Amino acid sequence: MKKKERILNAMHELLLKGHAGTASVQDIANQAGIAKGGLYYYFESKESVLDALVEREYAKIISTCRSAIEAHKDIDALSQLKLLLFTYRNSTVDAALDSFLHHTDNAAIHQKSLAYILTTLSPIVSGIIQHGVDQNVFQCEYPEEYANILLSVLVFSLDAGIFSLTMEIVIMRLKALAHLLECGLCSPVGSFSFLYDGWTKLRLSDLQEP
Amino acid sequence: MKKKERILNAMHELLLKGHAGTASVQDIANQAGIAKGGLYYYFESKESVLDALVEREYAKIISTCRSAIEAHKDIDALSQLKLLLFTYRNSTVDAALDSFLHHTDNAAIHQKSLAYILTTLSPIVSGIIQHGVDQNVFQCEYPEEYANILLSVLVFSLDAGIFSLTMEIVIMRLKALAHLLECGLCSPVGSFSFLYDGWTKLRLSDLQEP
Numbered sequence: 001m002k003k004k005e006r007i008l009n010a011m012h013e014l015l016l017k018g019h020a021g022t023a024s025v026q027d028i029a030n031q032a033g034i035a036k037g038g039l040y041y042y043f044e045s046k047e048s049v050l051d052a053l054v055e056r057e058y059a060k061i062i063s064t065c066r067s068a069i070e071a072h073k074d075i076d077a078l079s080q081l082k083l084l085l086f087t088y089r090n091s092t093v094d095a096a097l098d099s100f101l102h103h104t105d106n107a108a109i110h111q112k113s114l115a116y117i118l119t120t121l122s123p124i125v126s127g128i129i130q131h132g133v134d135q136n137v138f139q140c141e142y143p144e145e146y147a148n149i150l151l152s153v154l155v156f157s158l159d160a161g162i163f164s165l166t167m168e169i170v171i172m173r174l175k176a177l178a179h180l181l182e183c184g185l186c187s188p189v190g191s192f193s194f195l196y197d198g199w200t201k202l203r204l205s206d207l208q209e210p
Numbered sequence: 211m212k213k214k215e216r217i218l219n220a221m222h223e224l225l226l227k228g229h230a231g232t233a234s235v236q237d238i239a240n241q242a243g244i245a246k247g248g249l250y251y252y253f254e255s256k257e258s259v260l261d262a263l264v265e266r267e268y269a270k271i272i273s274t275c276r277s278a279i280e281a282h283k284d285i286d287a288l289s290q291l292k293l294l295l296f297t298y299r300n301s302t303v304d305a306a307l308d309s310f311l312h313h314t315d316n317a318a319i320h321q322k323s324l325a326y327i328l329t330t331l332s333p334i335v336s337g338i339i340q341h342g343v344d345q346n347v348f349q350c351e352y353p354e355e356y357a358n359i360l361l362s363v364l365v366f367s368l369d370a371g372i373f374s375l376t377m378e379i380v381i382m383r384l385k386a387l388a389h390l391l392e393c394g395l396c397s398p399v400g401s402f403s404f405l406y407d408g409w410t411k412l413r414l415s416d417l418q419e420p
Contacts, residue, residue: 104318105318107317107318107320107321108317108318110317111317111321111372114372115372115373118367118373119373141386142382142385142386144382145385145386145387146386146390148363148367148383148386149359149363149367149383149386149387149390152362152363152366152367153358153359153362156366157358157362157366162321162324162325163325163328163329172354172355173355173358173359175352175355176351176352176355176356176359177355179351179394180356180359180390180393183390183394184393184394
């Protein structure tokens with residue numbers, strides 16, 4: 001295994017043990033079984049190790065999402081969106097990383113992770129919307145921007161680390177989003193119901209955690 | 211002037227001088243002309259002074275926005291939304307505070323400030339949408355949630371500190387948002403054009419800053 005990967009694995013192990021906050025660069029190097037100088041060859045600080053780890057973990061999810069859509073190129077756009085949402089929600093980062101990102105001290109990395117998810121998922125969602133336009137299922141002049149709006153609402157306004165949310169609030173926001181998209185994309189009433197049906201089922205446990 | 215206000219003013223002065231990052235609790239107390247123990251009576255840390263300052267500065271803006279709408283209760287909902295947007299964009303926090311919030315070290319406070327703006331502006335926007343429904347100008351079952359979606363896009367996806375934006379991207383996102391809202395609220399095509407016309411004029415200088 002490459003040294004860079006070993007360092008990221010070491011950081012991940014420290015995170016799972018709950019030591020990520022207090023770990024020094026020396027601790028990370030020890031865990032990886034390399035010299036401190038070796039770590040500095042790849043990363044300038046503990047923060048950049050964390051940044052890279054977060055990016056690696058999210059990149060895995062994005063890649064799973066992309067593969068799921070590529071394996072189902074021929075299904076209709078609504079089914080693709082549904083598949084994407086389910087794949088994304090079923091492959092979230094592990095709980096240790098998630099709770100670490102929601103700690104106040106890690107707000108900068110958390111913000112970067114939200115921006116990363118949004119920036120990398122946007123082209124996938126936008127491609128699906130365009131697919132729907134080509135199939136005459138949707139009407140849309142702004143596929144990229146619609147993708148951005150959809151993801152902004154899901155990623156930002158439903159982040160339980162930023163806002164205090166109840167299940168009722170989440171469901172109402174998703175119903176409103178579904179209604180907006182149905183109107184904006186000229187899609188039949190109820191065609192985006194998978195947004196709140198699926199999301200809330202999967203989201204319930206997240207919200208119930210402290 | 212009350213001690214609490216003096217402490218916040220002192221923090222603001224340090225910020226304007228560019229010393230907010232390095233200032234200690236002692237420095238803040240000195241600037242306020244009070245004892246360090248006096249500061250700790252009101253605030254548990256420098257972070258909580260900063261939090262309170264950010265909240266105070268944003269509360270002023272929200273209050274200006276609220277007054278503007280209350281002084282124009284009888285105009286139509288679209289004009290009220292336009293007025294709100296212009297008032298908000300013309301009364302942003304000073305540049306020193308804004309650039310401080312966009313520094314990586316202050317991501318936690320920045321995140322809180324975004325959440326604060328969204329949470330406090332939401333009821334105002336939601337009230338305007340409901341006003342439009344009462345006037346038969348809009349059709350909407352989800353005024354609160356539409357307000358939240360509108361603000362999430364404006365506050366989060368157009369934050370130049372989180373995303374790298376060009377003026378073209380900003381205009382396109384706002385055009386898409388306007389189109390979505392026109393469809394979702396059953397408002398005539400072009401009725402939300404003030405969203406991109408007004409916003410971009412005011413936003414251009416923000417984006418051109420480094």
